[in-house]
Amino acid sequence: MIEFINVHKHYPGRRHVLRELNLRLEKGEMVLITGPSGAGKSTLLKLLTRLEAVSSGTLLVGGVDLTRLRRSQIPAHRRRVGVVFQDHKLLLDRNVYDNVALTLQVAGFSARQLDNRVRAALDKVGLSEHWREFPETLSGGEQQRVGIARAIVHTPEILLADEPTGNLDPALSTEILDMFRDFYRHGTTVLVATHDQQQVERLQVRTLHLDQGSLRESS
Amino acid sequence: MSLHIRLHALENAKNTLLAQPIATLLTVLALAVVLALPVGLFTALANLQQLLARWHDQAQISLYLRDDASPQAIAKLRMQLEQSPGVVAVHFVDKQKALADFQHYAGMMAAIHTLGTNPLPASLIVVLNPLAQSSRELDRQVQQWSHEAIVQSAQSDLKWVARLQAIVALGTRAVYLLGALLAIGAVLVMGNTIRLHIEQRRDEIEISALVGATRTFIRRPFLYQGLIQGLLAGALAWIIVAISFGLLQGPVNHLASLYGTTFPLQGLHVEDGILLILISALLGWLGSRLAVGRYLNNTFS
Ligand SMILES: Nc1ncnc2c1ncn2[C@@H]1O[C@H](COP(=O)(O)OP(=O)(O)OP(=O)(O)O)[C@@H](O)[C@H]1O
Ligand SMILES: [Mg+2]
Numbered sequence: 001m002i003e004f005i006n007v008h009k010h011y012p013g014r015r016h017v018l019r020e021l022n023l024r025l026e027k028g029e030m031v032l033i034t035g036p037s038g039a040g041k042s043t044l045l046k047l048l049t050r051l052e053a054v055s056s057g058t059l060l061v062g063g064v065d066l067t068r069l070r071r072s073q074i075p076a077h078r079r080r081v082g083v084v085f086q087d088h089k090l091l092l093d094r095n096v097y098d099n100v101a102l103t104l105q106v107a108g109f110s111a112r113q114l115d116n117r118v119r120a121a122l123d124k125v126g127l128s129e130h131w132r133e134f135p136e137t138l139s140g141g142e143q144q145r146v147g148i149a150r151a152i153v154h155t156p157e158i159l160l161a162d163e164p165t166g167n168l169d170p171a172l173s174t175e176i177l178d179m180f181r182d183f184y185r186h187g188t189t190v191l192v193a194t195h196d197q198q199q200v201e202r203l204q205v206r207t208l209h210l211d212q213g214s215l216r217e218s219s
Numbered sequence: 220m221s222l223h224i225r226l227h228a229l230e231n232a233k234n235t236l237l238a239q240p241i242a243t244l245l246t247v248l249a250l251a252v253v254l255a256l257p258v259g260l261f262t263a264l265a266n267l268q269q270l271l272a273r274w275h276d277q278a279q280i281s282l283y284l285r286d287d288a289s290p291q292a293i294a295k296l297r298m299q300l301e302q303s304p305g306v307v308a309v310h311f312v313d314k315q316k317a318l319a320d321f322q323h324y325a326g327m328m329a330a331i332h333t334l335g336t337n338p339l340p341a342s343l344i345v346v347l348n349p350l351a352q353s354s355r356e357l358d359r360q361v362q363q364w365s366h367e368a369i370v371q372s373a374q375s376d377l378k379w380v381a382r383l384q385a386i387v388a389l390g391t392r393a394v395y396l397l398g399a400l401l402a403i404g405a406v407l408v409m410g411n412t413i414r415l416h417i418e419q420r421r422d423e424i425e426i427s428a429l430v431g432a433t434r435t436f437i438r439r440p441f442l443y444q445g446l447i448q449g450l451l452a453g454a455l456a457w458i459i460v461a462i463s464f465g466l467l468q469g470p471v472n473h474l475a476s477l478y479g480t481t482f483p484l485q486g487l488h489v490e491d492g493i494l495l496i497l498i499s500a501l502l503g504w505l506g507s508r509l510a511v512g513r514y515l516n517n518t519f520s
Contacts, residue, residue, distance in 0.1 A: 049429070051429075072433075075428075075431045075432060075433040075434075075436075076431070077431075078428075078429065078430065078431035079430070079431035083429060083430075089422075089425075089426050089429065090426075091422060091423055091426060092422075102426065102427065102430055103430045103431070105227065106427055106430055106431050106432035106433075106436055107431060108221065108224055110221070110223040110227075111223070111227075150430065
């Protein structure tokens, strides 16, 4: 499903952030990525959404070589992936429903076509009651759940999350990561970057440690 | 691309514009004023041409006829003249009338009487619309007429026609130039307005792109904003021109009455008004397109 082959990444005028990275994720696998700050976890995820381009090497996602993607093909690629951000990235002037609907709107769904899916996604993250509310009136955990609903509303094959629990207390972190594990159990390929050692130990899934640009499998 | 996506973008554009009614109004007003100026001048120029075309009694050519010209030949030439382009009327002045006119103006009865015969030729007076054709074409035509068999000589003073035409051409060129400059101004005004809208909606653009929006999708609401504001500005410019001409009609009537005539001002023709709205909408779209294109190129390299 996801394969990094000898991937290098450096930002202009900087030393390598990722060096000779090799990684293979099967379809329906769940992987956690840990590592100190600045190790390149966010960079790795940005390569997968093509927010950043690989400097050299090959990156395959669902059979598509991202290094050969033309600019006009990037949106279609992003629509196959769901992404959750640490800072939620919600639109403050739209209510919960419209925030979640955005993913489907950009994919060309009409208001009628997307309604069922948006309701189902809100249901999955337990926010059905809150659909009319605006992000600023929600708690941090609720905001993150809106972000998750937006990332899964189009039932992507791959779900990426960059420190989705970074700002949440332990109980909420557990709740959120259990949600990811649920999606994984339903067949979605899930890749989560996290600092949270406690959750890593609790979840008992494949974990990779990224340090100084190199990956190492944890036990 | 299906209709609901466009409708959604239109709705989005409408909401953005209505969310800031004052800003929208000011943009539309600014655009309308920028457009009303060249359009007003263009319309004034059309009126001026209308007015000049009425001065045809000034643009006359006298074709003096040979004494042996038969009435049939004269009638034939007259008909031919009447059908020539730019000819408003043709009058025939026979020898008697010429003499009477001459006596009336010159008071030289005694001199004529000593001759015993009437030395004045009959003539055809051709009345022209001075703006119907170029002065060069006019000259060529007069040359041609003067070589007609029954024409002895032709008399015309058409220099002023050339001058008048030169002035009108200059005015037209100036108005078009001004129009082009102000059209660029309109595009810039629109571009800047849309740039501000983009700044305000950076997050929305960024997040939309993250979840897979195409450039076309991101661009569309902004293009519609430009288009809508352009349409409104065009319509408003039309209204401004109409009101201005309404306000000018009173003084024009007074002026015309001093010359013992009337002159109803012609506002913008409906076709020209519709063209104005379309061009204005196009300019709005273009300004918006430039602003969004620039932004997207800088953001999504
Ligand atoms: N756009 C960029 N331009 C230049 N350098 C960058 C850019 N983004 C990240 N970096 C650098 O790349 C390195 C890896 O950054 P990255 O954000 O991937 O780390 P991270 O593992 O996500 O860290 P954290 O745990 O703090 O989020 C850092 O040294 C960072 O300064
Ligand atoms: Mg990071």
